[in-house]
Amino acid sequence: MRNQSRLLDIIDRAYDGPPCEERDFDLKHVAAGVARVVKEYDIGFDRSRFIQRDDAVIDRLFDASLDFLESCGVYNTSTGRRMVFTRREIEEYLASAPWEAVIGEGRDARTERYRAVEDATPPIIIGGPIGAPLSEDMFVPIMQSYIQEPIVDTAGVGCLDSTYGREARTQSALEVMAAWQEVDLIFDAARRAGRPGMAFGCVSMAISEVGHLSAISRGGYRPVDWHMIAMFSEMKVNNGLLIKVAHSVRQDGVIQSFYNPILGGLGGGEEGIAVLIVAGLVAMQLMYMAATHSSAPVTPLIPADTVPPLLRSMSAAHLALSRHTGLMTDLPISPLAGPGTETLLYEVVAAATIGTVCGASRLMGPRSATGVHLNHCTGLESRFMGEVGHAVTGMSLDQAEEVVQKAVAEYEPELDGKPFGKPFEELYDVARVRPRDEWLGIYDKVKEEVASWGVDFR
């Protein structure tokens, strides 16, 4: 349910909630709260596998996460208050959350839906480097390389590394210029690819609410694009984020929420991270009235969500959400490796397989090379992600586990290095926007290997 009275109710909580020092929130509410529910609900993962199979643990994880959310709430750093919800409110809001949403328009429109565990329909494929820095001259060809892939349903946009030759300073007029430049360039790329109605994740250059308010308006991004709004780790918002929410609700936009908890941070180990993912995504449903809910957890040592403990956290969290709610969830794939490497493709296999069988509605990415290396991303890896997602659709959790085990065995030894690969311009014919033989050869080789594991790409 999305309406203005609910929005006002949420805004009220930013001012009515119990006051709290931020450090007390971090330590007493988040860290101690997560530790408490992990213990009380006896949440422990089976370290010998990635996809957790014990339904009782998954069900307890869901209960533990709602208990945690009720006791902790969400901290508003602008007002210094906890925005709290009763268990009854949490359950009522969850029950009224949307099960499906239409994104994009015309021939390029797509309907995304809630997916069950082992669902027989494939997830929506979001291609794109989501937020990774792209140079101004390469922005259009790189984004076109994703949009033109037929298997890509909608695209996640990269960030401009500069705007009209200037540094794209956030919270300045340059953020407005950069956000509008993103609009101009992404729709240019969409027209070039022949898919003008495709929906985009927006606004990548809205580092603050300034870019969001400006570029989601007349002549810019549309209500049928998905409007990205973050929640800060761990369990925090500020008024800037709530401004984005108010604007997108009034625009009747499709809201996509995201939250990235950190392994080894306030949530502790992998079980605690699963609690934070479930509680965080539910919290964003309550506060943002989001259509889709996304989480790409990271570790302090390796900035990727494909490390084994996080594969377990993500699989358990998605299973819990899919079994107990009708929420649409995204699984963003944030590999360590970059394009031009086999490692990247194997990381994609593991995460895409987990997302697909554990009930994620959408596979997103991959955000290649940790999303910080200039132009280190190409459409070919999104094609591969989509192909894996479609091929493993309908697989049982046990079959999928075998695939994930094999994929992890291929890439895990590489995670200590820096397999960031090569930039787009070395791997693609830029003028024609076609992958070169070198990169296609690697793709073919890995695909053949993965097919031999029983993944049917036909």
Place this chain on the structure above:
Amino acid sequence: MAIDPKYSELVTNIENGDEDGGIEAAKGLLESGVDPLDIVQDAIMPCLKEIGDRFARMEVFLPEMMLAADVVKGVQDVLRERFSAIEVASEGRVVIGTVFGDIHDIGKNIVAAVLEANGYEVHNLGVNVDPKDFIKKAREVDADLIGLSSLMTTSIPYMRDVIDLVKESEVDRDRFKLIIGGGPVSEETVELTGADGWGENAADAVDAVRALMESG
């Protein structure tokens, strides 16, 4: 280096994040005549270092590190109270924060916690920090070093603003060293911004800070 068993109660309380317990243990040690400097050097420092190492191996997590640092602060206050003439050893004073426009704070908090665990006095300014506020705080606490974190190409310009403010000021130029870090930061960013050094991760950050402190 093994810690002398007479310190085991203090060390256990630091590890468990029990501030009252830690303070009691420290008072007990003082009453039995142990030199406060020995308490710092032979118990607190090695204990914090061990906690930092365990974090690097993911055996303990951020909350344990933060709580341990709290206990140590409480204990240091007791030591100072009793022997005000004694300067409680600190490796150096660091002001750290995430630069303007950027709210990514996890990496910066980890660096802050690990620096504290290695004996530095750390003033953490939080996120979205105005360039001038770094300088203000550094002057106020007479810092040796300013640490800047930026996770986005769009906030790196504000990192450079802080560095420019320091380098262009005759009073601050030779006073504060500048160290930077965060996802997109590299050797190249050091050149671009004119920082004195950078750290790729928390362990690296400690080495880099140490090297800068030694360079005088």
